[in-house]
Amino acid sequence: MPDRRHPTYLAFLAHRLSGLALALFLPLHFWALGQALQGEAALEGFLRWTDHGLFKLAEWGLVVLLALHLAGGLRVMALEFLGWRARQKDMAALGAGFALAVGLLFLLNVG
Amino acid sequence: MDRLTVRIWRGDAAGGAFAAYEVAARENQTVLDVVSEIQREQEPALAYRFACRVGMCGSCAMEVNGRARWTCRTHVRRVARPGEALTLRPLPHLPVIRDLATDMAPFFDKWARAMGSFQPKDAPDGAVPEDFAVVPPGSKARREADAGIECIGCGVCHASCDVVAWNPDYLGPAALNRAWTLVNDVRDGAQAARLAAVSGDAGCHSCHSTQSCTERCPKGLDPSSAIAGLKRRLFWDALLGRRG
C-alpha cells in the first residue's frame, strides 16, 4: 500500500466517498419526496414511517456528507478557478470542521 | 557500529521478491549511498540508476518505505527511525527493467503526447528567429511558467499519482506541468494543438486534486496547480467558444 497520508489526499477520499453515497441516495430521496404526488397523507405516512431512530441517524449522516461534499467542492473549485494554491491544507481542515458544525446544528434542532 | 537492514526488491518484468542486506548505520548517509554500498560490497549484480548524486539529473528515484523519493538527497535518518529497516522498490507505475531500475520511456512518451516541446512561433521550421522575443519577467504568464520549469523529470510525481495507476493513459503531473509552462510561453506557436492534447480523460480533466504530486515533488514544484491552470484555461475556452 503506497503512502498517501497527507491532508489533501484525505480530502479527496472524503469528497469521492461522500459523493458516491450522495449519488446513490439521490434516487431514493426523489422517490420519497415523490410520495407527495399521492397527496399530503401519503407523504405524512412516509415521514412517520421514518421516525425510527435509525432513520434519524441516517439523516444526520447524509446531512454531514452533504456539508462535507459542499466544502470539499468549494476547495477544489478555489484551486481550479481562483488558483488558490496556498493554504489548501487549512481549507481541507476547515471543510471537515464545517461538516461537523452542520452535523451539530442538525442534532441540536432535530426532534 | 549499529547495523541498518535494507530490504531491496529484486526481479524483473516477470516478477521478483525482496532480498535483505545489512550495512553499517552511519550518522550521515543517503539512501543512494546505501544502495551503492550494497552494490559495490555485497551484490555486484544489483541494478539501479543514478548519475549526478546532487539532485539535478532526476535518475535515482525509487520507492523508499512506501513513498517515492529522490534517493540521492534523501538521508536515511530522515526516513527510517533508528533500528527501522529501509524497504526499497522500483518507482511505481512504470515497467521494471531489473531490480530498482524502471523503464522511463512511457513517462517521457507522455511528455511528447502532451506536446512538451517548445514550438517556436516565429520560426516554425526550427530556424533561429530574426530578433529576440521580449518577455517581461514580472508578467503573469512568465511567472506561471517560471513556477514549473525547474522540473528534473525524476518521475516521483508520476509514481505518487493515483490517477496514473487507475488510468494508464493519463498523462500525469510531470507532462501536464510541462505543458502548462509552455502554454504560458508567449513565444510558443502551438497553443491550440497543445491545449487539445492535454484535454479530456487522458489529460488534465482526470486530475482530482489529491495533490500527491505537489506533496511529493522533491523540487517543491506544484504540478497540481499547473493542472488546475490547464483546466481553467480550457474551461473558459470551451465556455466562450475560443479555440486555442
Next chain:
Amino acid sequence: MRGQLHLWVAQRLTAAFLAVAVAVHLVTIIIAVRGGLSAADILARTRGSEAWLLFYAGFALAAGLHAAIGLRAIAAEWLGWRGRGLDLLWLGLGLATALFGIRAAWGLYHA
C-alpha cells in the same frame, strides 16, 4: 476529447449552481427538522410556490447530472468501465434521475 471536456465543464457549472443550492438546502433542513418533520409543514412552504418549484427543479437537474458525471469517473477509475457508449448511458441516467426529481418537485408544488 471534446465530449470529455464538455462533461467536465458541465460538472463544474452544475457544481457552481449546487454550491448555492446545497447551502440553501442545508439551512432549510435545519429549520425544517425543528419540532419534527411533517408533511403539513413541508407542503405549507412548497404548495403553489413557483419560486420553490423552480428552485427544486433546477436543483434536481443539476444534482442528477452532477451525480452521474461523478459516478462515471468513479466507474472508470475503480471498475475500469470506460467508453463512449457508457458515457451516453451515464448522461441518460443523469437526465432520468433529474426528471425523477423534477417529478417530485412537481408533487410538492401541486399536492
